[in-house]
Amino acid sequence: xxxxxxxxxSWISFSxxxxxxxxxxxxxxxxxxxxxxxxxxxxxxxxxxxxxxxDFSLSxxxxxxxxxxxxxxxxASLWGSLDGSILLWNLCLSLFMYFYLKLYKDPSSNIDIKIxxxxxxxxxxxxxxxxxxxxxxIELATIGCSASTILPFAxxxxxxxxxxxxxxxxxxxxxxxxxxxLYIGYVGMTMPFVAATSRLYSRKDKSNxxxxxxxxxxxxxxxxxxxxxxxxxxxxxxxxxxxxxxAWDPVENVSFIPWLLATAFLHSAKIQKTQNTLLNWNYIxxxxxxxxxxxxxxxxxxxxxxxxxxxxNGNIGTYLLFGMLLFGLIFIGxxxxxxxxxxxxKKIDNWFxxxxxxxxxxxxxxxxxxxxxxxxxxxxIYETLYSRQITVGRAYYDILVGPLLLILLGLMxxxxxxxxxxxxxxxxxxxxxxxxxxxxxxxxxxxxxxNNSYILIITASFSFLLIFTTVSNFYxxxxxxxxSNSYWTGQIAHLGIGIFAxxxxxxxxxxxxxxxxxxxxxxxxxxxxxxxxxxxxxxxxPEKNVLKLPISNSNQTKYTSxxxxxxxxxxxxxSPAVFRSIINDIYITVxxxxxxxxxLIVRNNYGVLIMWIGLLITSLSFFPRLRKNEV
Amino acid sequence: MKKNFIIVLLGIGLIIYASTIIASRNTIYYYTTSETENIxxxxxxxxKLGGFxxxxxxxxxxxxxxxxxxxxxxxxxIVFDGFIPELFQENMGVILDGVLDNDIFFADDxxxxxDNEYVxxxxxxYDVKSYSK
Numbered sequence: 001x002x003x004x005x006x007x008x009x010s011w012i013s014f015s016x017x018x019x020x021x022x023x024x025x026x027x028x029x030x031x032x033x034x035x036x037x038x039x040x041x042x043x044x045x046x047x048x049x050x051x052x053x054x055d056f057s058l059s060x061x062x063x064x065x066x067x068x069x070x071x072x073x074x075x076a077s078l079w080g081s082l083d084g085s086i087l088l089w090n091l092c093l094s095l096f097m098y099f100y101l102k103l104y105k106d107p108s109s110n111i112d113i114k115i116x117x118x119x120x121x122x123x124x125x126x127x128x129x130x131x132x133x134x135x136x137x138i139e140l141a142t143i144g145c146s147a148s149t150i151l152p153f154a155x156x157x158x159x160x161x162x163x164x165x166x167x168x169x170x171x172x173x174x175x176x177x178x179x180x181x182l183y184i185g186y187v188g189m190t191m192p193f194v195a196a197t198s199r200l201y202s203r204k205d206k207s208n209x210x211x212x213x214x215x216x217x218x219x220x221x222x223x224x225x226x227x228x229x230x231x232x233x234x235x236x237x238x239x240x241x242x243x244x245x246x247a248w249d250p251v252e253n254v255s256f257i258p259w260l261l262a263t264a265f266l267h268s269a270k271i272q273k274t275q276n277t278l279l280n281w282n283y284i285x286x287x288x289x290x291x292x293x294x295x296x297x298x299x300x301x302x303x304x305x306x307x308x309x310x311x312x313n314g315n316i317g318t319y320l321l322f323g324m325l326l327f328g329l330i331f332i333g334x335x336x337x338x339x340x341x342x343x344x345x346k347k348i349d350n351w352f353x354x355x356x357x358x359x360x361x362x363x364x365x366x367x368x369x370x371x372x373x374x375x376x377x378x379x380x381i382y383e384t385l386y387s388r389q390i391t392v393g394r395a396y397y398d399i400l401v402g403p404l405l406l407i408l409l410g411l412m413x414x415x416x417x418x419x420x421x422x423x424x425x426x427x428x429x430x431x432x433x434x435x436x437x438x439x440x441x442x443x444x445x446x447x448x449x450x451n452n453s454y455i456l457i458i459t460a461s462f463s464f465l466l467i468f469t470t471v472s473n474f475y476x477x478x479x480x481x482x483x484s485n486s487y488w489t490g491q492i493a494h495l496g497i498g499i500f501a502x503x504x505x506x507x508x509x510x511x512x513x514x515x516x517x518x519x520x521x522x523x524x525x526x527x528x529x530x531x532x533x534x535x536x537x538x539x540x541x542p543e544k545n546v547l548k549l550p551i552s553n554s555n556q557t558k559y560t561s562x563x564x565x566x567x568x569x570x571x572x573x574x575s576p577a578v579f580r581s582i583i584n585d586i587y588i589t590v591x592x593x594x595x596x597x598x599x600l601i602v603r604n605n606y607g608v609l610i611m612w613i614g615l616l617i618t619s620l621s622f623f624p625r626l627r628k629n630e631v
Numbered sequence: 632m633k634k635n636f637i638i639v640l641l642g643i644g645l646i647i648y649a650s651t652i653i654a655s656r657n658t659i660y661y662y663t664t665s666e667t668e669n670i671x672x673x674x675x676x677x678x679k680l681g682g683f684x685x686x687x688x689x690x691x692x693x694x695x696x697x698x699x700x701x702x703x704x705x706x707x708x709i710v711f712d713g714f715i716p717e718l719f720q721e722n723m724g725v726i727l728d729g730v731l732d733n734d735i736f737f738a739d740d741x742x743x744x745x746d747n748e749y750v751x752x753x754x755x756x757y758d759v760k761s762y763s764k
Contacts, residue, residue, distance in 0.1 A: 367646050374650040382658065391679060393657035400653060517694075594691060 002050045003058055006043060006134025007152045013039045013090075014121070014128045021117045026110045033094075033101050033113065036120075040094040047078055047087060047133055057158040059137040059148035060084055066164035068543040073165055076176035079183070080165045082301055082316060083133040086126055088180060092187040093120050100191055104213045112198035115330075119190055122323050130315060164543070171563055171575065174235040181228030182255060186293040188221025189258060192265070193290035193327075196283055197334045200341070208272060211279075214286055215269035219489075222262040223622055229255055230615040241560075241576045241589040243513065243603045245611075248397045253376045254296035257369045261289045264365035270486070271358045275420075280335075280342035281362070287331040292369075294324045299376065352422040361411055368404045372397070402455075409462045409501050412494045416473045435472060439465040450510055459505040466498035488624035492617060500614030506607030510584075513603035520596040527586060527604050529553050535596060549598065551577050551588055560590050582609050659728070663702040667731060680707065680736055681726045689721060700725060707731075713739040 013036060020032045047060070051074050056062040064084070065077045079085040097116045106112050127133065128150075136156040139147035144163035169175045192214040199210035232255070233245040246252060265285040268278050302317025335342075348355050375392045382390050414423065429436070443461040450456070470491055516524050520535040534550040547562040558577035579586040584606045591599040661679040662670065682700030689698040696711040709727060719725070719741065729738030 363642070370643065370646050371650050374647060375654055378651070378654045378658075382655075389661035390658040391661060392654050393659050396650075396654050396657040399657075400650060592691060592696065599694070 002046055002053075002055050003134055003136040003156065004152045006046050006050075006058075007132060007150065009039055009043055009046070010124065010128050010132060010134065013043070014124050017117050017121045017124060021114055021121060029110060029113055030101060033098055037094045037098045040091045043087060043134075044078070044091045047084060048075065050134075051075070051077055054162065056145075056160070056162055057137055057156040058133075059135045059145040060133045061162060062137055062145040062159050063163050064165050066162035066543070069162075069164055069170065070543060072173060072176055073170040076169065076179075077165045078133075079179050080169050083127070083131050083135070085179065085183070086123060087133050088183055089187055090120070090123055090127070092184055093123060093190065096188055096191055100194065100217070104191070104195060104217060106199055106202065106209075109198070109202035111202050112194050115194045115198050115201075116190070119194075119327070122326070126316065126319055130319065167544075167563065168239070170543070172235060172239045174231055174238065178228060178231040178235055181224050181231060183228075185221045185223075185225030185228050185255075186258065186296065188217070188224060189262070189289050189293045191217035191221070192286045193331075196286040197331060200283070200338050201334045203338070203341075208276065211269050211272045211282060214282075215266065215273070218262050218265055218269070218286075218289070219622070219625065222259070222266060223619065225255065225259045225262065226615065227619050229259060230612070230619065234612060237608065238578070239575055243511075243576075243587050243589075243601075243605060245608070248375070248392075248394055250376050251300050253372050254292070254299045257372055257376075258289055258292045258296060260365050260369040260372070261285055261292055264362045264369075265289060267358050267365075268362050271355050275346060275355055276344075277346040277348060277355060278359070278362075279345040283335055283338075283342065285362075285366075287328075287335070291324055291328055291331075292373075294320055294327070298324070350420065350422045353420050354418040355420070357411060357414060357418055357423075361408065364404050364408050364411070368401055368408075371400045371404070375400075405501075406455075406459060406462070409459070409466065409497070412497065413462065413466045413469055415490065415494060416469045432469060435468045436465060439468050450506075453509055456505055456509045459501060463498050463502040463505070467495060467502070470495040470498065485624040485627050489621045492621040492624065496614045496616070496618030496621065498614070499617060500611050503607035503610030503612075503614055506583075506610065507605060510606040511604060513601060515591065516600045516602055518598060518600070520598075524600075524602075526602050527584075529586070531586075531588075531602075533598065533600075536593070547593075549577075549590060549593075553579060553586075558588075560588055562590070562593075580609060583607070585609070661726070664700060664705045664707045665702050667707065668705065675730055677728065677730060679726050679728055680709075680731070680738070681724065682707070683724055684719070684721050686721045700727070707734060707736050709736050709738055711738045711741065713741060719743055 016032060016036055016039070020029070020036070023029070023032070047058075049055075050058050050061050051065050052071075054061065054065070054067050060081070060083055061077075064080045065074055069077065077084070079088045097113070097120065100116065101113060104112075130150075132150045135148035135150045136154055137145035137148050137159070138154060138157060139145070140157055140159050143159070143161060145159060164170075195213040195217055196210050199213065229252075232252070236247075237243070237245040265282065268282055268285065272278050272282050298317060298320040302320070348359060350356055351359075375396050378392050379390050382388065414428070439461055442464050443457065446460060447457065473491065474495075514526070516526075518524055518533060520533060523530050523532040525531075531551055531553050534552075537548045537550065539546040539548065545564045547564070548559045549561070550557050550559050552558070556579065558579060559575075560577040561575050563575075577588045579588075584604055585608050587603040587605050589601050589603075591601050659677060659679050661681060664680065664682045667680070680700070682702045685699040685701050685706065689696065691697070694712070697709065698711070699706050699708050701707075711727070720743075723743055726742040727736060727738035728740035728742075729736055731737075
């Protein structure tokens, strides 16, 4: 029932989009976009119903959900694997299409909706022709389903029991929120692409209107990408028990590349709006932003690279490469039609004025993105040339990306008060002498308490100065409502990044760990506190067995737990016990359990909470944009 | 306009060149267990070794975790001293980081695949079950 309805409605959605694309008279555009949105919402709900009713005749439900799966994770199973996540992707895309139509549509032409439709045809086409989350099961595996059909009205077989979602995805609620945030970020990058290409294609208005729309529509996906990446890092830290949050893994990298490009664009778009310069560069950035999200999905889903995020899959890789080629060509075609317009781009006058600083910002952000891109695809190229599999070591990123981000941190300090004219460094020093001194004193004071390195000294002083200048600026000018809304958005984001940088440098330079062997009901000392280990407790829940080891210090008791999931892939996962404080976390994981003796890994992780607070502040940067008096 | 274009291209070229050089100095080779037979590795060269954990092979000896991994053709004994990721299980695909010495691999870092399917370089998917003995 769900199987037939799902497949038929996927087809209806596909035909409707084809009609919308070839619809010459542009009749009913709004109605069709609405109907399309309605169908996508319907399909989303339909699969959710399938998941909640345990309809194991659907191959997707049989393979990625189980009767015993708790409701939250049943709901999240929809995006737990490739086919379902494309459904969520389509839902986001149709939401954005509707949103775009309502708020940003070019009144003089329909081409923007057509480009949007083309992108949507591409993704809906995948669910119609290649693999659908509504595929019916025609052959059973021991658990779950081994063969399925995407044609309607086939004879289906139903298994009694589902395989359940990947255990990792049902260990922490963060995993239910993190992927949709990233999807919204990824899919949202379609909007600036559509804005730029369509408005330059129709060329009805030769103004800079495309940059305004592109800038506004970039901020939303940028925000969601920020949140998505943060949640992913937090999840990795909270669940995986390795004590880290970022590993320069290919899948992490490809979510960071669009973020860096979008950040660059949000800055350079400002310069184009006020000084009509960098026209061609901005167009290229918008294109790369969109293509980098397709590239990201390609790396994530094609399994061409060795990654912790090993989502093995079928033919989506080639399909996405084809998409990158197609949309890349459209992008280049429309760009080359506008060579004349781009050549009107004004030159940068003052390299140490506002525009110059924004260009530097773009150079370093773009370079970081390029370096990460090369690091990510390097193993692919190497394998093609020498037929040997390799990975690029962490040192690569430390050597190259670290300094670039440090320079960006330094540049942000000047962002508080930039004028069109060149910066007078003498004057700047005089104006900020108090803050500079305070920052230096705080840095020196901090260094007395910590292990030193010159990277720490530079980063800490930059961070402190950035935080102080930004905060004092807030104090002085925010009440006077000086500056535009987007200026304050930037200032809040910078403040967050400053705090984040402080957290990360503390974490990188100060953290340490040790291994401790002991038996039940024994205690150990670590970092001026005593920890007491009890005996393991076993708990049985419908979907899993949990083995908990309580550990307590003078204030509280925490558990490191080992979760063994029933009737699913034979994986066990455990969560660390984390004793949190603002400066450092004591992070305890079990290395192994032997009868009632344990080997524990105890880490002292500095700055983690400071990092999360910084990123939270950056995510709150949207508040000024809600103010009505747009300047 | 043209001058700027050339400067930008040169800049990008420089970054690509520098990145490639640094990346090639930081490569870590990745082998399957069978591949270790045909290669020459200098002692103490760090490599990555991938394979499936053989069932009933995991034990604890002197604080080390000892187990065997296989790619279906060749088994290699692993002596592991490091943090066992929470996903570590028999029959699972793992990638280990360490040094190979006389057919024993001393590893201190481990990466466990999220999925229970192993995709080889030729894109073929191996079911873990068919490899367990």
